[in-house]
Amino acid sequence: MHIDHFKEHFQTITDQRQGAKVTYCLFEVLFGSLCAVIVGAKGWFDIREYIL
Template identity: 85%
Template sequence: HTVTDQRQSAKTTYCLFEVLFGSLCSVSAGAKGWFDIREYILGHHDWFKRNGLFLNEIPADDTIARIISTIE
């Protein structure tokens, strides 16, 4: 299946792929919730940046939750 970004592009600050990939990595490493996901991304921010992800900033945990919850 294809995951489509339902958000309005003019109001989008964070790339859907970045949030999904960061969340997947975090959960694979044992993250149990939105706060853990953000903490994982923060802890590995240098790696993500070297790979072209989260170049500007990392979304707050409630933002991650809101983005993920828009996926049908």
């Protein structure tokens, strides 16, 4: 599956974060979290370690 297909699905989600505090776009956070969970991440620390 191509990454653009994933982007289409995530576009319906609105980003409620404060613009001045945003470092990463919402798609990057969601897609990175999804990939981390698929490979076995158990929590936010594991997700952070996977993404960084």
